[in-house]
Amino acid sequence: MAAPLGPTPPKAHDGLPPRERVLAMAAISLAMTMAVLDGAIVNVALPVMAKDLAVPPSAAIFVVNGYQIAVTAALLPFASLGDILGYRRVYLSGLAVFVAASLACALSPNLSVLIAARIAQGLGAAGIMSVNIALVRFVYPNRMIGRGVGNVALVVAMASAAGPTVAAAILSVASWPWLFLVNLPVGLVALLVASRTLPVTPRSRARFDLPSALLNAVTFGLLIIGIDGLGEEAGRGVALAEIAGALAVGTVLVLYQLRLPVPLLPVDLLRIPAFALSMATSIASFGSQMIAYLALPFYLQDVLHLSETRTGFLMTPWPIAIALMAPISGRLSDRFPPGILGGIGLAVMAAGLTGLALLPAEPTTFDIVWRLTVCGFGFGMFQSPNNRVILTSAPRERSGGASGMQSTARLTGQSLGAAWVAVLFGLTHGTGAERAIAFSLWSAVALAVFGGVASVLRRQPEG
Known part of the structure; x- marks a missing residue:
């Protein structure tokens, strides 16, 4: 009789058996997909929500901001709890909170309740995001960590790309509460599988600060x-x-x-050169990507006068290219220096962004698509190796802190990139969108180059 599936004890440091590994990654992927999707799909539904709840659009924005603030503020505390209580426990608790909060969002009778439920949902998402990369270190054997990190990057890229499409599809046949109700069956399945397959990880003796x-x-x-x-x-x-x-x-x-000997904000890890440079690379690269993501739709709609539908279609090659490249670069990072791979990837991304900044006055669809594809391939080549360095340059018992910092760097870079685009458009208001778009794209090029230089400077200790 085959042994029943169950949590792997802490002594199994070098990954799970193949069957349990597949199921554990399925659970992690389902939960990450929900967390990433819910950070994006609500944007599409904000006008409908505002009208249905009889509130101004400016007030409805807090439905998005509440989620974002909760995720960002809770990432590092939950990562610290993961080191103390075990990553499995924090992950399962975050997933359970996320599912319950999704139901509360769907049943919200007014804006105040919806915002409170979204904050709770953000806290659940933080529990998922804070330790997902740390769990990869215990799900996969050491020789395959790059592959595991690449699979997580693939999930994030696909969920990000699918966000607007999923939202539009749901809203075309149902009301906005179904954006949250769809999380219930998916989340319950993820909870069931995760509770039976995620490994039990070692705990530190530190106290929560x-x-x-x-x-x-x-x-x-x-x-x-x-x-x-x-x-x-x-x-x-x-x-x-x-x-x-x-x-x-x-x-x-x-x-x-x-x-502090074991700080909640892992400043001690920043003393590790490879880790610190990986943080700088991550913030710069995600800032660069966000700048392009926000500036390009204005170019396509305000300068080229394309429809919103065609704009969405033309932006799709970037995330698709990431999804294709991320697992490949993850496997390559198990064999070749991740810093060099990341540097090459960001150089490719910078070349694609330069091509976008130098687009002809009347570009064809092919002119736009191939440049976006180059950017996506470059970012996909960078992301998995960079995450691998973040994870493996930290001590095993500090995997939670490393995982939390990885997610915090991503969100910080995205927020800074969005703010920079907003400032540029504000400073050039009344002079036409072309100048703001050009400044934005060249800023994205500069950030990608900076990130690439930081990447190749890394010297990761082995083991």
């Missing part, structure tokens, strides 16, 4: 709110004050962390 968690939440909460406010000229002074407050509280946080 509540003051650090509160300082972290204030720092990232103020930072995200301030960055979001930079796009509105009338409120830019308040936004700058919020960012200044975030920097002040963040300074206190860092100084406090330097005194």
Whole structure:
């Protein structure tokens, strides 16, 4: 009789057996797909939600911002809890909260309840995102970690690409609450499989640091709110004050962390050159990608006068190319230096962005598509090797902190990129969109080049 499936004990450090590995990755993939999708699909439904709940669009935006702030502020505290309690426990708890909050979102009678439910959903998503890469380190054997990281990158890319399409498809046949109700069957299946297959990981003897968690939440909460406010000229002074407050509280946080043997904000990991350079590379690359993602639709619609549908179609090659390249580069990173692979990938991405910045006045569809495809292939070549370095350059017992920092770097880069585009469009208001788009794309090129240089400078310790 075959042994029943169940959590693998902590002694199994070098990955799970093949069958359990496949099931564990299926559970991780389902949960990550939901978390990433719900960060994007609601944007499409905001106008419908605002009308149905009888609130102005400016108020409905908090449905998105509440989720984003909760995710960003909770990532590192939950990663720390993962080191203390075990990554499996934090992941399952986050998934359970996410599913329950999805039901609460669907049943929300008014905006206040919906925002509260979205904040709870963001906390659940943070539980999932904070330790997903750390779990990969225990699901896959050491020789296959790059492959596991590449599979996670593939899931994130596909979910990001599918977000607007999934939202449009659901809204074409059902009301907006179904955007959240679809999470229930998927989430329950993921919970069932994850509870039976995710490995039990070693726990640290550290205690959870509540003051650090509160300082972290204030720092990232103020930072995200301030960055979001930079796009509105009338409120830019308040936004700058919020960012200044975030920097002040963040300074206190860092100084406090330097005194701790196992800090919640893993500043000790930043003393590892490969880890620190990987963080810089990640922030720069995701900032570059977000700048292009936001600026290009304005180019396609305001300059070339294309429809929203065609704009969405033309933007699709980028995430598709990432999805195709991410698992390949993950496998390559198990055999070749990840820093070099990441540097090559960001050089390719910079070349594609340069091509977009130099598009002819009347480009053909092919002119646009091949450049976007080059950008996607470059980003896909970078992402998996970079995540592999982040994970393996940290000590095994600090995998949770490394995983939390990886997700925090991604969200920070995306937020900074979005803010930069908003500022550029605000400064060039009234002079035409072309200047803001050009500045944005060349800024994206510069960030990609910076990230590529940081990548090739890494020297990752083996083992």
